[in-house]
Amino acid sequence: MITLGIETSCDETGIALYSDKAGLVAHRLHSQAATHARYGGVVPELASRDHIRRVLPLVEDCLAEAGLRPADIDGVAYTRGPGLAGALLVGAAVAESLGWALERPVLGVHHMEAHLLAPMLEADPPGFPFVALLVSGGHTLLVEVTGLGRYRILGESLDDAAGEAFDKTAKLLGLPYPGGPQLEALAGGGEAGSLRFPRPMTDRPGFDFSFSGLKTAVLNAVRDADPPIPRETVARAFQDAVVETFAIKVRRALQATGAGHLVVAGGVGANQALRGRLRSVAAAEGAAVAFPRLAFCTDNGAMIAYAGHCRLAAGERSGDGADVRPRWPL
Numbered sequence: 001m002i003t004l005g006i007e008t009s010c011d012e013t014g015i016a017l018y019s020d021k022a023g024l025v026a027h028r029l030h031s032q033a034a035t036h037a038r039y040g041g042v043v044p045e046l047a048s049r050d051h052i053r054r055v056l057p058l059v060e061d062c063l064a065e066a067g068l069r070p071a072d073i074d075g076v077a078y079t080r081g082p083g084l085a086g087a088l089l090v091g092a093a094v095a096e097s098l099g100w101a102l103e104r105p106v107l108g109v110h111h112m113e114a115h116l117l118a119p120m121l122e123a124d125p126p127g128f129p130f131v132a133l134l135v136s137g138g139h140t141l142l143v144e145v146t147g148l149g150r151y152r153i154l155g156e157s158l159d160d161a162a163g164e165a166f167d168k169t170a171k172l173l174g175l176p177y178p179g180g181p182q183l184e185a186l187a188g189g190g191e192a193g194s195l196r197f198p199r200p201m202t203d204r205p206g207f208d209f210s211f212s213g214l215k216t217a218v219l220n221a222v223r224d225a226d227p228p229i230p231r232e233t234v235a236r237a238f239q240d241a242v243v244e245t246f247a248i249k250v251r252r253a254l255q256a257t258g259a260g261h262l263v264v265a266g267g268v269g270a271n272q273a274l275r276g277r278l279r280s281v282a283a284a285e286g287a288a289v290a291f292p293r294l295a296f297c298t299d300n301g302a303m304i305a306y307a308g309h310c311r312l313a314a315g316e317r318s319g320d321g322a323d324v325r326p327r328w329p330l
């Protein structure tokens with residue numbers, strides 16, 4: 001069984017082919033980062049238009065890479081949400097059209113579920129139950145996963161998502177969009193411990209997060225300091241605060257659930273400082289840790305193909321018509 005995956009929820013067009021026998025057989029990604037960079041954020045209309053231009057050529061590239069024909073596709077999965085409505089509709093319309101033309105089943109999948117399952121594409125996939133930390137530009141979730149579709153939300157951000165906090169702080173420091181990776185690079189040159197920001201909500205029980213106060217603390221530190229604090233030091237202190245906050249809550253979640261595996265997924269999961277710290281937290285709790293490869297931390301078609309494959313194989317199908325859910329809780 002070959003599943004085509006189509007991701008168009010935001011500013012990356014991701015296409016992939018997943019085979020139940022051979023695993024991932026092709027994947028292609030087009031990032032629109034350069035298109036949106038001069039606006040300092042994603043412009044939804046430009047995103048939709050670019051997806052329209054990219055989707056079909058990338059599907060053709062994937063088929064060529066895998067040595068397959070369109071008729072070899074057994075099912076089509078697309079991102080149904082959450083995401084930008086216009087961008088989602090491009091993927092949904094193409095998926096429905098291909099499904100109709102090829103007479104194959106189509107399924108709209110949840111973008112965050114796909115992020116959550118991305119480590120399953122790696123060599124040593126985690127077993128259920130696991131604790132997942134989902135950290136992207138739009139979401140910050142700590143989830144207990146006991147099976148496919150069996151998700152218990154332990155905690156989430158009450159305001160900004162972790163990636164959003166990285167992006168906004170990066171902007172404050174004068175870094176270009178998308179700020180997360182840029183901030184990480186800058187933090188690498190910063191001195192540890194010379195500036196300290198709060199670890200929000202770690203002094204009370206529970207698993208929820210809040211990052212908007214941290215962003216304000218950064219703003220105040222940058223504005224009021226005389227002499228000015230080096231940008232690297234601010235970046236380092238911000239990153240340390242985020243990483244330590246996640247370390248504390250993840251440790252709590254592993255202890256509360258007794259899960260033997262930790263999964264870290266979503267764009268912020270590409271951050272090496274976070275990865276390193278969570279590796280030691282998991283080791284101390286006797287848990288194995290699974291990260292998707294860096295390219296599958298951020299948005300991609302492979303995770304959509306895989307999540308779609310799992311649900312299509314279980315017999316799930318979408319109703320008729322291109323259906324999207326820009327806001328869709330996990």
Ligand code: KG4
Nearest residue numbers: 136137138163180181267268270271298299
């Ligand atoms: O999962 P993703 O690609 O898209 C969403 O579904 O949101 O996540 C994008 C987010 C952005 O906020 C980006 O700045 C952040 O992930 N990000 C990072 C890093 N790489 C991407 N944040 C911190 N460190 C990184 N290395």
Ligand code: ZN
Nearest residue numbers: 115136298299
């Ligand atoms: Zn994402």
